[in-house]
Amino acid sequence: MSRLTVRNLLEDAKLVLQLKCLAGAQNLWKDITEAHIMKAGLLLAGVERDAQPNAIIVLGQKEISYFEQLKGRQRSEPVRQLIDFQPSCIIVTKNLPVPRLLVTTCLDQKIPLFSTPLLTSRLLDNLESWIDENTRESMTLHGVLVDVLGIGVLIQGPSGIGKSEVALELISRGHRLVADDLVEIQKQHGNHLMGQGRPLVSHHMEIRGLGIVSIPALFGPTAVRDSKRIESIVDLEDWDPKKEYDRLGIDEQHRSILDVRLPLLTIPVRPGRSVATIIEVAARDRLLKERGIHSARLFHDQLDKVLSSRAVHPAKGIE
Amino acid sequence: MRHEIEVELINEQGMHTRPAKLFVETAVKFTAEIEVSYDGLSANGKSIMGLLGLLAYRGCRLVISATGEDAKPAVEALSGLVNSGFNE
Numbered sequence: 001m002s003r004l005t006v007r008n009l010l011e012d013a014k015l016v017l018q019l020k021c022l023a024g025a026q027n028l029w030k031d032i033t034e035a036h037i038m039k040a041g042l043l044l045a046g047v048e049r050d051a052q053p054n055a056i057i058v059l060g061q062k063e064i065s066y067f068e069q070l071k072g073r074q075r076s077e078p079v080r081q082l083i084d085f086q087p088s089c090i091i092v093t094k095n096l097p098v099p100r101l102l103v104t105t106c107l108d109q110k111i112p113l114f115s116t117p118l119l120t121s122r123l124l125d126n127l128e129s130w131i132d133e134n135t136r137e138s139m140t141l142h143g144v145l146v147d148v149l150g151i152g153v154l155i156q157g158p159s160g161i162g163k164s165e166v167a168l169e170l171i172s173r174g175h176r177l178v179a180d181d182l183v184e185i186q187k188q189h190g191n192h193l194m195g196q197g198r199p200l201v202s203h204h205m206e207i208r209g210l211g212i213v214s215i216p217a218l219f220g221p222t223a224v225r226d227s228k229r230i231e232s233i234v235d236l237e238d239w240d241p242k243k244e245y246d247r248l249g250i251d252e253q254h255r256s257i258l259d260v261r262l263p264l265l266t267i268p269v270r271p272g273r274s275v276a277t278i279i280e281v282a283a284r285d286r287l288l289k290e291r292g293i294h295s296a297r298l299f300h301d302q303l304d305k306v307l308s309s310r311a312v313h314p315a316k317g318i319e
Numbered sequence: 320m321r322h323e324i325e326v327e328l329i330n331e332q333g334m335h336t337r338p339a340k341l342f343v344e345t346a347v348k349f350t351a352e353i354e355v356s357y358d359g360l361s362a363n364g365k366s367i368m369g370l371l372g373l374l375a376y377r378g379c380r381l382v383i384s385a386t387g388e389d390a391k392p393a394v395e396a397l398s399g400l401v402n403s404g405f406n407e
Contacts, residue, residue: 142363181369182373198372198374205368212368
């Protein structure tokens with residue numbers, strides 16, 4: 001994860017935050033990667049005391065009005081409250097008039113003080129999304145990413161197992177290729193993964209016996225998409241007769257990528273088994289589960305009921 | 320066993336289709352897992368599309384790494400291929 005400092009806010013986020021530096025320009029090194037963004041609010045009145053140090057403190061209309069209605073010496077208390085929390089920076093929105101005492105104190109204490117023309121809500125929004133975008137974790141993985149019925153399925157497995165062939169079959173059934181082989185993954189909003197391919201090559205596939213083919217040229221532009229949220233993982237492996245594969249589907253396996261937990265299916269590959277069909281059915285099943293319908297568990301419960309009622313009345317048939 | 324070596328792409332075309340094909344043809348002769356890294360990306364050394372996806376051009380420095388029993392001969396063969404300019 002890349003580290004961000006107050007300087008990045010001022011210089012690199014110029015377009016989205018439009019900050020103008022009023023004080024503390026020599027002190028822009030503080031880390032804001034995990035900084036809390038907070039509206040000053042009751043901090044000023046000394047009521048709220050649990051502000052995190054290094055927070056980014058935002059002053060809007062309410063805070064400035066509060067300031068303005070205070071007289072002379074009363075004003076020094078809220079300023080002291082703010083400074084005591086050692087914010088990484090203070091931002092005044094809407095181009096509101098910045099109280100002179102705040103400016104002189106920030107100059108004196110070398111605390112970065114900014115003003116912006118943006119409304120408070122807009123600034124908070126932009127600030128959060130800019131920090132999120134610029135601190136995203138990322139990595140590359142081997143696999144094929146396909147959008148199957150709207151579910152982003154990452155197909156993994158050893159080379160030569162037939163990942164591309166399975167993806168090709170899915171594409172010929174109308175599903176969409178996102179990336180073949182090299183999948184770049186980015187963690188967004190702390191809890192979901194977006195996958196995309198490499199420029200130029202991602203919508204091409206190498207099929208043994210055919211060579212390199214262009215998917216949008218062969219199947220049309222709807223057969224591909226540029227990025228997709230990854231929602232499940234399918235692991236292909238050679239059929240191992242000694243291994244027990246999931247036969248009930250009641251317990252689910254998971255695998256974590258960048259600390260995001262995703263449902264995992266392990267599918268053994270054997271001639272005569274259409275892996276593409278299995279993946280398609282798995283995607284349908286996933287959609288059902290998202291709507292709260294877990295087929296395997298539902299069947300399990302229904303069977304439970306029938307068997308227990310038959311144990312009591314052995315002659316009773318199945319309704 | 321793990322071995323790795325850094326090489327420079329000296330051939331005119333960089334990691335183009337024919338060099339990628341030659342690389343993969345050599346890589347699949349070994350059982351070791353082979354990775355080729357460049358610019359923060361790492362591609363499967365046994366996949367043509369993976370290698371092409373690096374978009375590595377002449378002068379780029381690649382790290383070839385292999386993990387497995389025959390990692391050492393694999394890295395030697397592959398770095399030899401790159402250093403020969405893919406026999407261009």
